[in-house]
Amino acid sequence: MILLRVTIFFLLLLLLPDWFIYKTYLKPLGRKSWNRLWWTPTVLLLAALAAFLIGGEALHSYLGVYLVTVICISVPKAFFALLAWPVRLLRKRFTSSPIEIPGLCIPSLLLFGYLLFGAIKGKEHFQVREVTFSSPDLPEAFDGYRILQISDLHVGSWKGNATAMQRAIDLCNAQQADLAVFTGDLVNSRASEMEEFIPVLSQLHAKDGVYSVLGNHDYATYVKWNSEAERLANIDTLIARQNGMGWQMLMNEHVNLYRGNDSIALVGVENSGNPPFPNKGDLPKAMKGTEGMFKVLLSHDPTHWRREVLPKTDIQLMLAGHTHDMQFRIFGFSASRFFYPEHNGLYREGNRGLYVNIGLGYVLFPMRLGAWPEITVLTLRKE
Secondary structure: OHHHHHHHHHHHHHHHHHHHHHHHHHHHHHHOOHHHHHHHHHHHHHHHHHHHHHHHHHHHHHHHHHHHHHHHHHHHHHHHHHHHHHOOOEEEEOOOOOOHHHHHHHHHHHHHHHHHHHHOHHHOOEEEEEEEEEEEEOOHHOOEEEEEEEEEOHHHHHOOOOHHHHHHHHHHHHHHOEEEEEEOOOOOOOOOHHHHHHHHHOOOOOOOOOOOOOOOOHHOOOOOOHHHHHHHHHHHHHHHHHHHHEEOOOOOOEEEEOOEEEEEEEEEEEEEEOOOOOOOOOOOHHHOOOOOOOOOEEEOOOHHHHHHHHOOOOOOOEEEOOOOOHEEOOOOEEEHHHHOOOOOOEEOOOOEEEOOEEEOOOOOOOOOOOOOHHHHEEEEEEE
16 A cells, blocks of 8 residues: 555656646647657656566665656656746746746756755765753763764665765764764664675774664664574674674663763663564663663664653663654755654753754665754763
């Protein structure tokens, strides 16, 4: 049913703007053979859509490029049609004045340029976001403690582009944070995606170390395996490689961080998500022995905060990822708010907080607009 709806959406996105523009501006010019060339890009995109529906997994690696191509070509045409339609109604005619087409084309061309930037450079437009979290529970010695958070690298999507990943890690190290954390989704599915990037990711460092948790993609449920044992072995390899890079995995456990005689607990759980996402987190186990301490929780899925963290624990701060802000944020709006009440940035309930990092990487389609890839530097303050 979902596949059918998505297919219908793409058919409408491809066909309706072309039909409107052809009928409104090209057909009145008469039957000229070059008029029919207008349909060429749409016919090719429809043929590619049919190939994806028939070809199955063999073509999945090209799906992202296809989606970006559809967006860059069809969305500006749809925008043009939305601008031109009321003009046509007001004038009650299909022909246009000499000013109409150029006037309507300018905003559509600007939109095309913006989309093209998102596809070519937006996914590498790394942004450092400085955030402050204040709490009366924070030990004095940790006032000003700086935590660097990255999330959702999806290194399989960066294949052949280790140079961009190197720039991101260099930017992370330049922040000179006290602690570095990664909140899940290192790969798209397979641990082998890491091989190209291990030399780069191993360079990430902070004074108190680098800590990591698993995200939903790290459980490798989005590809077919010969057996369940093979999938589980893939997870073991992923964990071993992260530990080998110097990233300490927190698998439903915690570590204590010290400043003089004061300490805070860094708690990390496996992915705790709503169906269909894996729910492997064991928060009571991870918190055992942290009673009375200031706690920072690493948990990939932000829905965990309201499901368990707020009602059942005294954890002061949770760091999450997962949403990507759907990789689109236009004029401050992202459709991710319809799926995740907490989807981007810092949220508070009394003295307790959740920070949602929108990810450094991308998945499915290689594009980011507005929801730029994020490196977070979160400073703890004694309130």
